[in-house]
Amino acid sequence: MLSKFTVQATIPSLLRTHISQPTRYTCLPAFKKSFSPSASSASISSSASACSGRLSGKKCLITGASRGIGRAIAARFAAEDASCVLVGRNVSTIEKVAAELEGKARHQTRAGDVGDRAFWVETAKELKDIDILVNAAGITHSSLLLATKPELVENIYRTNLLGTTWACQVFAKNMVRRKAGCIINVSSLLGVAGGRGSAAYAASKAGILGLTRALAGEMGQSNIRVNAIVPGYIETQMTDENARAQALEAVPAKRFGKPEEIADAAIFLALNEYANNCIINLDGGLSAM
Numbered sequence: 001m002l003s004k005f006t007v008q009a010t011i012p013s014l015l016r017t018h019i020s021q022p023t024r025y026t027c028l029p030a031f032k033k034s035f036s037p038s039a040s041s042a043s044i045s046s047s048a049s050a051c052s053g054r055l056s057g058k059k060c061l062i063t064g065a066s067r068g069i070g071r072a073i074a075a076r077f078a079a080e081d082a083s084c085v086l087v088g089r090n091v092s093t094i095e096k097v098a099a100e101l102e103g104k105a106r107h108q109t110r111a112g113d114v115g116d117r118a119f120w121v122e123t124a125k126e127l128k129d130i131d132i133l134v135n136a137a138g139i140t141h142s143s144l145l146l147a148t149k150p151e152l153v154e155n156i157y158r159t160n161l162l163g164t165t166w167a168c169q170v171f172a173k174n175m176v177r178r179k180a181g182c183i184i185n186v187s188s189l190l191g192v193a194g195g196r197g198s199a200a201y202a203a204s205k206a207g208i209l210g211l212t213r214a215l216a217g218e219m220g221q222s223n224i225r226v227n228a229i230v231p232g233y234i235e236t237q238m239t240d241e242n243a244r245a246q247a248l249e250a251v252p253a254k255r256f257g258k259p260e261e262i263a264d265a266a267i268f269l270a271l272n273e274y275a276n277n278c279i280i281n282l283d284g285g286l287s288a289m
């Protein structure tokens with residue numbers, strides 16, 4: 001399996017940073033062909049299935065809920081009547097998203113930095129009854145490791161890997177006591193396949209897969225399921241407008257995924273009681289190339 005992925009070292013690292021450092025694409029591989037990016041997904045509506053109410057009575061905390069994949073997952077969960085707690089750094093943004101969610105349940109917000117363990121300790125004191133935790137918050141940066149400032153590497157690990165680890169640690173404690181819970185972590189194809197210019201990001205996302213697998217084993221007997229989604233390129237702010245024009249040809253589906261398609265996988269993982277250590281690839285076939 002690993003050897004399968006070693007041939008994917010040319011998977012482009014097109015994810016752009018959302019932290020204060022300038023984005024650099026000097027390390028991007030050359031692409032032979034171009035593609036036309038599809039419209040970005042700004043809508044909050046869920047990719048509504050005929051079903052609804054399947055998460056009624058469940059309390060779900062979703063990080064990275066202010067936009068992109070986290071927001072789409074919150075919208076799908078809310079449409080299934082889950083009560084959502086939205087986490088992001090900007091209070092007004094997550095409150096606006098919460099106000100727009102559909103469904104019968106009430107929603108809450110918690111503004112904070114997922115990489116700050118104190119934020120999680122405080123949040124878990126107030127919210128002891130989270131049934132489903134979704135770790136979707138993340139940042140990225142594209143540059144060769146040798147050209148990446150140490151503080152930037154640290155921030156990527158802190159946000160992506162430590163942020164996910166702390167959230168799992170604080171909420172799993174209560175889940176173990178209640179002998180029920182579900183954790184869904186968002187990794188990345190770059191975490192499996194690597195990709196030029198993605199060392200810190202890929203390492204953080206590979207770490208999330210290791211964390212997921214270990215916790216699935218540690219907590220399965222306590223009726224806690226821990227699963228992960230491995231997206232390829234998804235239409236969000238994280239995928240860079242300019243650089244992605246070089247990559248579509250590499251994706252067999254000839255398009256990027258939609259956040260709602262990741263949300264569909266999250267619903268599956270939330271509902272399927274036999275899914276534990278289940279890692280779902282959603283990359284339009286890119287991992288096969």
Ligand SMILES: NC(=O)c1ccc[n+]([C@@H]2O[C@H](COP(=O)([O-])OP(=O)(O)OC[C@H]3O[C@@H](n4cnc5c(N)ncnc54)[C@H](OP(=O)(O)O)[C@@H]3O)[C@@H](O)[C@H]2O)c1
Pocket residue numbers: 015018063064065066067068069070087088089090093112113114115135136137138139140159186187188189230231232233234235236237238239
């Ligand atoms: N888009 C892709 O192609 C792709 C591919 C593979 C994996 N992923 C993963 O999918 C997840 C969601 O990505 P996306 O594409 O939806 O990205 P996005 O549109 O940039 O959204 C990132 C989210 O993470 C939040 N966030 C970032 N740093 C945070 C921090 N320190 N504390 C709290 N919240 C923080 C942001 O909230 P605020 O900025 O409002 O605080 C925002 O809600 C990420 O983990 C990403 O690595 C994305």
